[in-house]
Amino acid sequence: MDGRSNYDETISRQYRELIEHCKSHLEEMDDTLPEPVEDFQTLLQERGISRRSFLKWTSATTAALMLSPLFRPMVAKAAEQFSRLPVVWLHFAECTGCSEALLRSSYPNVDSILLDTISLEYHETLMAAAGYQAEENLERALHDFAGKFICVIEGALPKGMGGKYLTIGPKGKTGLEIAKEVTSKSAAVICIGSCSSFGGVQAAKPNPTDAVSVGDALGITTVNLGGCPPNPANFTGTLLHFLLFGALPPLDSLGRPIWAYGKRIHDFCERRPHYDAGEFVEEWGDRGAKKEWCLYKMGCKGPYTFANCAKVRFNDGTSWPVMAGHGCMGCTEPGFWDTMAPYEKPIADKTIGGGEKTVDKIGAVLTGVTVAGIAAHAGLSAIRHREKDKE
Amino acid sequence: MEAIVPKKEWSAAMRINHWATAFAIVVLIVTGFYIAKPFTIGAGETVDKFFMGSVRFWHIFCGVLLFFLFIWRIYMAFFSRFHADWKDFFAWTDWKNFMKQIKFYLLISNEKPEHNYLYGPLQALAYMGLLFLLLLINLTGLILLGAGYDAGWTHLVYVALKPFETMMGGLAMVRWIHHILTWCFILFIVVHVYMAFWYDAVFKEGTISSMISGRVFRRGHNE
Ligand code: HEM
Numbered sequence: 001m002d003g004r005s006n007y008d009e010t011i012s013r014q015y016r017e018l019i020e021h022c023k024s025h026l027e028e029m030d031d032t033l034p035e036p037v038e039d040f041q042t043l044l045q046e047r048g049i050s051r052r053s054f055l056k057w058t059s060a061t062t063a064a065l066m067l068s069p070l071f072r073p074m075v076a077k078a079a080e081q082f083s084r085l086p087v088v089w090l091h092f093a094e095c096t097g098c099s100e101a102l103l104r105s106s107y108p109n110v111d112s113i114l115l116d117t118i119s120l121e122y123h124e125t126l127m128a129a130a131g132y133q134a135e136e137n138l139e140r141a142l143h144d145f146a147g148k149f150i151c152v153i154e155g156a157l158p159k160g161m162g163g164k165y166l167t168i169g170p171k172g173k174t175g176l177e178i179a180k181e182v183t184s185k186s187a188a189v190i191c192i193g194s195c196s197s198f199g200g201v202q203a204a205k206p207n208p209t210d211a212v213s214v215g216d217a218l219g220i221t222t223v224n225l226g227g228c229p230p231n232p233a234n235f236t237g238t239l240l241h242f243l244l245f246g247a248l249p250p251l252d253s254l255g256r257p258i259w260a261y262g263k264r265i266h267d268f269c270e271r272r273p274h275y276d277a278g279e280f281v282e283e284w285g286d287r288g289a290k291k292e293w294c295l296y297k298m299g300c301k302g303p304y305t306f307a308n309c310a311k312v313r314f315n316d317g318t319s320w321p322v323m324a325g326h327g328c329m330g331c332t333e334p335g336f337w338d339t340m341a342p343y344e345k346p347i348a349d350k351t352i353g354g355g356e357k358t359v360d361k362i363g364a365v366l367t368g369v370t371v372a373g374i375a376a377h378a379g380l381s382a383i384r385h386r387e388k389d390k391e
Numbered sequence: 392m393e394a395i396v397p398k399k400e401w402s403a404a405m406r407i408n409h410w411a412t413a414f415a416i417v418v419l420i421v422t423g424f425y426i427a428k429p430f431t432i433g434a435g436e437t438v439d440k441f442f443m444g445s446v447r448f449w450h451i452f453c454g455v456l457l458f459f460l461f462i463w464r465i466y467m468a469f470f471s472r473f474h475a476d477w478k479d480f481f482a483w484t485d486w487k488n489f490m491k492q493i494k495f496y497l498l499i500s501n502e503k504p505e506h507n508y509l510y511g512p513l514q515a516l517a518y519m520g521l522l523f524l525l526l527l528i529n530l531t532g533l534i535l536l537g538a539g540y541d542a543g544w545t546h547l548v549y550v551a552l553k554p555f556e557t558m559m560g561g562l563a564m565v566r567w568i569h570h571i572l573t574w575c576f577i578l579f580i581v582v583h584v585y586m587a588f589w590y591d592a593v594f595k596e597g598t599i600s601s602m603i604s605g606r607v608f609r610r611g612h613n614e
Contacts, residue, residue, distance in 0.1 A: 253553055267539060278432040278442030288431065297429065303539075304562035333561045340563050347563050348427040348570050359567070363574030370578060374585045377498075384498045385593055 015070065018245075022074050025246045026081070032148070033084040038117065040080040047113055057110040064312060065237055066259045071244070078243040079110070082236075083117035085243060086145040088138065088182060091124045092155030092175040093166055093202045093211055098193040099125050099154060101229035109316040111236045121149065124168075131170045142185050150239065151186035153179065156195040156202055157217040158209035165209040180218055188248055189214065189222040192235060194331055197224035197255070204337035213334075215255060223248055224255035226307070226332035233312045234260040254334060256306070265302035265328050268310040271295065289325060299344040300327025307332040396613050397606040400509075402473035404463075409602055412460045415453040416576060422450035423573055454532045461525045474509065480522075482508035482515035489513070514586075517579070524575050530555060531569040538562055 044054055054076070062068075062075045089099075102115050103126070120126060121141035122134070129137055141149060155175075158165035163174035183189050191214050194200040202211040215222045225234050238257055241249040249257040266272065274280070275294040282288060282297060294300070305328055313320045322328055330340035342349055349358050401409075425446050432442045468477040483489055489512040494500040496513070504511060510518060534556050537549020559565050590598040601607045 253557060263541070264538060267541075273437060276444035276447075277437045277440035278429060278446075279437060279440070280429060280431045282431060293431075301563060304566065330561075330563060333563070334557075335560060339560045346428060347567050350567055359571050359574060363577065366574070367577055367581060370581050374581070378585075378589070380498055381589065381593065384501075 015068065019070060019074070022071070022244050025244070026074060026077050028246075029081055029084070029243065033081065034086065034119075036081075036083045037119070038083065040083065040117065043113065043117060044110070049110060049113065054110060061110075061233075061237060061240065064233065064259065064308070065241060065249070074244055075240060078240045079114060081243050082114045082239065083119050085239065086119050086121050086141065086149040087152055088121050088141055088149050088186065089123040089152045089154065090178065090182060091168075092153065092157055092179070092196065092214075093209070094155030094193065094195045094200065096125055096154070098229040099123070102192075102232045102235060111232050111316075114236050115232060121145065135169055135171065138182075142182065146185045148187055149185075150242065151182050151189045152192055153183075153189060153196040153214050153222070154192050156199045156211040157214060158202070158211045159217060160208070160210035165211075176217060179214060183214075183218060183220060188242065189220060190235070190238060191215070191222045191224045191255075193230055194226055194228045194336065197222070197226045198334035198336075200228070201337055203335070222255055223251060223257060226254070226256055226261065226334070228329075228331035228336075230332070231260075231307075231309065231312055231314060234308070252306070256332070260308050260312075261306045261332060263306065263308065265305045265307055265310055265322070268308075269302055269322055270310065271322060292325075295322060295325075295327040297346060298327050299342060299346060301330035301336075301340045301343075301347070302328040304340070304347070305330040305333055393610060393612060395608050396611055398609050398611065399473075399605055400601050400607045401605045402467075402471060403605065404467060404471070405473070406602055406605055408460055408464050408467065412457065412464070415457040415460065416580070418453045419450060419457065420573060420576065422446045422453070423570075426450060427570055451536055454529075454536065457525070458529050458533065461522075461529055465522070476509050479509035480515050480519050482510050483512040483519075485512060517583070521579055524572060524579070528569060528572045528576070531559075531565050531572065534565050535562070535569060 055072075058072050058076045058079070059069070061079075062072050065071075065075070067075070091099075103112075122138045124134070127134060127137065157163070157175045157179055159176070163176035166175035167173060168175060168178060191197040195202065195211075196214045198213050199207075199211055199216075202209060203213075213222075213224070214220070215224070223238060225238065227234070234257065237260060238249060241247075241257075241259075249259055252258050252261060254261075266275075269275075271292060271294045274292070275296055279291075279293040280288060280297045281293050281295050284298070296303075300322065302322065309320045309328070310322065313323070327344070329343050330336045333339065340347075342351070348360065351358055352362065426443075429443055429446075432440055467475070468480070469475050485507070488504050488507070491500070491502060491504040492512045495502065495504055508515065530552065533545075533548050534552050537545045537552065538556075540546060540549075556562060556565055559568060587598055587602075590596070596607045596609055597604075598607065
């Protein structure tokens with residue numbers, strides 16, 4: 001009895017303290033951050049997002065961040081502050097797919113409006129400036145917001161040839177140089193996508209440019225939003241967490257926020273009951289595919305992948321890969337281009353040394369050879385030891 | 392008078408451990424291959440079926456059983472009151488005898504190698520390898536188990552083993568290594584069973600029945 005009430009008391013005290021911390025932090029932000037360019041509530045109205053939809057989004061985001069409903073007003077407040085957080089967005093070795101996914105979603109929900117208002121001090125794809133002018137913008141941002149801005153990085157850093165596989169801007173600085181300079185002045189570094197988080201496709205075998213993740217290249221701790229591309233909700237959620245508490249969310253051992261990457265795809269998959277039942281799609285477009293059975297045999301890597309895709313989904317909760325009918329490719333995991341192959345077959349069909357040799361084929365041949373050897377040995381032993389017995 | 396007499400070779404604990412391990416491994420191989428490449432259960436309604444679920448249950452049941460059997464076996468190697476055999480696993484360090492044993496197995500020489508340890512030199516090496524395989528398959532198995540169960544001791548074990556998972560290159564690689572190890576077990580079993588029969592036939596000491604009765608038959612005095 002006593003222990004129970006003690007426990008409850010501790011929990012409510014911790015909540016009170018956390019809420020206090022959150023409130024005072026939000027107020028502090030009010031004073032220190034630059035003024036917003038547009039009022040967020042007006043913007044929502046203009047875009048046709050009702051108050052009701054905004055509240056719904058607030059509840060969903062609060063829950064996704066694993067916070068109690070008590071935090072809803074603060075999440076709403078943080079969303080209003082969103083556009084005031086200065087962001088410097090760097091591009092290295094990548095395809096810009098993450099930017100595309102984040103900024104051009106066809107369903108304008110609150111997440112994408114937040115991303116439209118984001119205060120990008122520097123973003124190579126989106127800025128109007130070019131050449132020396134762009135360079136000046138970056139320098140000004142580093143000067144004006146030193147220690148306050150968030151550095152978002154898209155793309156891996158090639159280390160080969162002293163980093164010269166990647167040079168950017170009129171001064172021909174290498175990616176390594178730029179990354180070192182900018183991250184040293186930022187409040188936090190968020191790696192967006194598999195490339196900056198874990199190296200991505202250019203770090204896949206044989207990795208000719210010796211590309212590595214930002215964390216590995218610079219030896220710093222980064223928030224790694226794995227995914228190819230990652231879910232916009234995971235990016236906005238992480239920034240909201242920073243606005244709410246002035247700190248980055250708890251990370252797993254690979255630097256991924258636990259609130260988003262703490263659980264396996266497989267364990268929250270809507271097709272999971274079909275896995276447990278033993279109902280599998282055997283071929284694209286077969287009866288099982290029409291009945292939305294489990295995609296394990298079509299190479300789904302959900303059992304090896306940690307992400308919240310099944311819960312949060314993409315494009316305003318419309319769909320996600322497994323729902324659309326293709327297995328998960330494991331894109332939130334390090335080195336997935338190599339470790340998750342073959343993408344449309346179970347992992348047991350992984351081949352060794354190119355070609356067609358799978359473990360099962362090699363194993364069967366070895367077993368066959370062993371059995372043949374045994375048969376020969378048994379025959380010879382029979383002759384040899386019979387002779388001996390006769391002696 | 393010297394005669395061929397029964398001699399106790401294996402304690403009851405060792406025999407139980409041996410057959411329980413054998414049983415667990417056979418079930419694990421069969422269920423494991425189903426998990427790796429399942430076939431579809433087509434008939435019936437989804438709600439009435441739990442085939443993969445049951446296969447996984449038995450795999451995990453036998454897996455955890457194997458884990459405890461492994462711990463027990465290691466314990467016996469050091470603390471068995473009948474015969475703690477950890478030193479016998481190093482019989483292969485006697486290189487002269489090792490070569491003799493190879494010649495004898497390859498039917499080149501008829502000279503029987505000395506029997507100084509519980510195991511022959513090649514046998515000791517193979518069993519050491521088996522213990523290593525068991526360690527690895529338990530490790531990878533517990534990681535695969537813990538990844539799906541976010542509660543209880545499986546979770547605690549998973550947190551402790553997470554660095555190994557990262558070292559191996561993620562869960563997919565852990566699963567693949569687990570699969571490769573499965574084939575190592577199959578190869579071991581094939582050779583192990585053959586060698587047991589071979590010994591039985593060539594030495595005529597009752598090798599096969601010894602793992603049931605605990606006794607081999609050797610020249611010597613009655614105990
Ligand atoms: C001789 C011992 C064992 C054999 C032969 C064996 C075999 C296998 C095989 C072939 C697979 C499928 C791998 C693939 O997808 O390619 C598998 C999966 C698995 N094994 Fe084992 N295994 C053994 C021991 C263990 C142990 C000791 C444990 C844990 C305590 C374990 C737990 C698992 C789990 C959890 C899976 C994955 C199941 C799933 O994700 O649904 N196994 N095993």
